[in-house]
Amino acid sequence: MVAPEVVGTATTFASATSGATIVLDKPTGLIDGDMLVAALRTMGSxxxxxxxxxxxxxxxxxxxxxxxxxxxxxxxxxPVSSAASEPATYTFTKSVADARRVGAMFIVRGVDLANPxxxxxxxxxATPTPRIQLNAFAVDTTDAALLLYAxxxxxxxxxxxxxxxxxxxxxxxxxSSSGTGATRSVVWVGWESIAAxxxxxxxxxxxxVNGPAATGVVLRGLNVVSRTGDGSVSVVGSATRALAVAVAASGGVSVSGSASATVTVSRAADGAVSVSGAAAVAVAVSRAADGGVTVVGAAVAVVGVAVAAPGAVTVGAVASVALAVAVEAVGSVLVVGTAVVQGPSFPDVLTLAGGVDQYTLDGSVEVLTLEVR
Known part of the structure; x- marks a missing residue:
């Protein structure tokens, strides 16, 4: 699991006049799947x-x-499901006014929004002063996570x-104000990665120290990877940055790519690999051993699949609709979908054991004749 990360620059609010609201601008760079975090403080007791x-x-x-x-x-x-639908400003309101109010808002990327x-x-x-200690608290995972505190x-x-x-x-x-000539309400907010x-x-x-307080939260990341045994791996995650998975075992599998939607990679047994997901950028899958390969997904950029074994096939395609490529057996290739498919060209003459072999390519039947040597 990858720990969430703080991105961009925080927006801030500061007021030394009476009021019951804190108004913060939306930080720049917000995208779908992000989480917004606000740290707020008022002097009111x-x-x-x-x-x-x-x-x-x-x-x-x-x-x-x-x-x-x-x-x-x-x-x-x-949680931000649609960045385009978010307002330009956010107004936090409480029931009574305070003379001093401060706040900051920032973006955290890579949070598991379903279980954050x-x-x-x-x-x-707050003893001994002037130190303020945020007391230790339990975390329900030992995977990499983000600790935010204020x-x-x-x-x-x-x-x-x-x-x-x-x-x-x-x-x-x-x-709440600059300089040192008056009493100021102050909020300090920071972060660190933890795995404990x-x-x-x-x-x-x-x-x-006067009226001190400390608070914290641990945010869970995405991209849960599990491997149940030799030759078996599964990856499930909603990634907004590069995702890489590798199994260095018999029938080894490697997957790399950047996805803006859920991508699922699974290898259930030796000789079987499947990848599915909606990818907004390049996704590449390779299997360097004899066996079946299946790739299913809606892609708007390059999708590449290769099997480096007898019946080797290389397919590169730019697809705007669902593309399915399957190698069902040695020397057998099936392509389904609206795609531009590029692969090794077939020679004009093949030396075969006997008879006539037929290959289905792009919906038409190509007959290959023998030449006796």
């Missing part, structure tokens, strides 16, 4: 309700009403806005 926006879900620790300790601090996620969360944080520890603080004058020690990589640091059953303790340090 008497807020009976959380931020709300249709289609968004709070992650990490649960909202606590009227929380004077952690104020309103949270991570929120939104592998773990949510449950609390933090810290909130009310930084008083004349202390610096930026933390002095951070975990992982920074995505955004957003204060626990997030581990994560700490961030400011020069002073």
């Amino acid at each position: 008497t807020s009976p309700s959380d931020f709300a926006l249709s289609g968004w879900t709070r992650r990490g620790y649960a909202f606590a009403p009227n929380d004077s300790a952690g104020r309103v601090t949270g991570l929120y996620t939104h 969360v592998a773990g949510n944080s449950v609390g933090w520890d 810290w909130g603080n009310e930084v008083t004058s004349p202390n610096a806005t930026a933390p002095t020690i951070i975990p992982g990589a920074e995505i955004a640091l957003v204060p 059953s626990s997030s581990g303790n994560k700490s961030l340090t400011w020069t002073n």
